Amino acid sequence: MRIAFADAAPSATLTLRRVVFGIWALILLSDPAVGLADLPSIVFEPAVPWAWLPSIAFDAGRTESALLVIRLIGGGGALLAALGWRFRVTATIAVLGATMHRASISSLAFVNHAPMALLLASWCLLLCAWADERAKRDGMAGENSAPWTPFLVLAVILYSYSATAIYRISHGDLGLLSGDSIAYWSTRNHALDLWESALPIAVGDHVASQPLLLALLRVGFPWITLMELLAPMALFSGRFRVAFAATMIPFHVLSVVVLSVFFWGNSILLGILLIWIPLRERRSA
């Protein structure tokens, strides 16, 4: 068995930083989240770190001007971090900005999981940079820390899959596999005002009337749950990494088509961590 990124070069970490912080720069500079200020306070349930502050801070923080400041500072930091300029400082600004921005939005309705993997990856990249510095200061400069940043990011992402499967197994019931649950979710998500529902490939409203598709989804659901449960194996097994990427990336694409939900952050990170970086390592070897 071979652990992931055993021979990774420092360029693997640089690639991850460019992608993760580049995407945050795009999100923060382009998503105005306009409208939070239009809604009354009682419809919000502030998320951490807003929940730790007095309610007046959250009310001030969700105004358009405050959000603009958070977005510009965080987005600027993310852009500079993606370019590698004073990474630890600019990434700290970017991660704080991204966290505040997401926390503001997540205070309305619920915490959306789609960008969470990307947020956790950015925290991981930032803290790994500080850990690298600490290792150097503690006289561990001789130890090669290059493989451990992508390894830690992969571990954090894989955990989210495993946690999903464990929750489903412990809290779910057999109705998930035999009943109309999948058809219900696909119809409901398609009817919601989601951007994915508007895509021409989204067919969630037709799932229930397609018995073959429904049967395939019912068979595929336990398989996906099993792969999710075993996700941490990808840290140690090259063969499982291939199988996991071959299952999960198409699954995320299928989710857009059937369930009108796209875990774009996970798809990008899996593509980079399980396909792009290993292929580049093999070529350079």
Place this chain on the structure above:
Amino acid sequence: MPSFDRDWPSARFWILTSLGFLVAVFGLLPLRPRWATLAEICIYAGLLIAMRVWFPWRRLAAMPHPHRRLLAGFLSLSVLGQLVGSSRHTFPFSQWNMYAQSTDRTEVPLDRIAGRTADGVLVDVAFSDLWPTIGWRVEYALSRFVRHVEDGEPAPRWEHVDATLRAVGLTYNRRNSERPLAEVLLRRVTIPIDARDGSGTDEVVRVVAIEGTP
């Protein structure tokens, strides 16, 4: 079977950490069904033991200490966030709980809105037209408030529903001052999951007057 690496924290540390977790999850924030959470913890333990037995942890001995602490910290907070079960309180360590509830419903209930102008003309209002990136969140929040009312929760949730509808009306009127809305209507729409089963229903369940219309 590989032996425990000496570099890793002692068994006593892990036992104390596990006990701390249990106290936090079961004592401080009892927000979840406890037996299901206990089953969840057992599966985590089983997965950890299986990985401990079958995988080459020894290779991780090369990981510098700061990175080990980081890995342990991240995973501990992630598991805590998962078991506590309140993503807002543990943000950004949210609970991963997608598609875990079965349902035998054959119709999807939706909460849609419409407006009525002072001269009685009905206007269709879409959440995403008012708020392009967060419109679906407003729709979701409104639906949740309505479900709470239906489930008979003691909190005065109609107040939340009315406040959301009023925000819809005022935002619409700011952008359409030439033909403002005098009322916002909450419509309960149901659609069958199989389109062959009919066309569903559409009824008005709440009307809120918009005062201060420009």
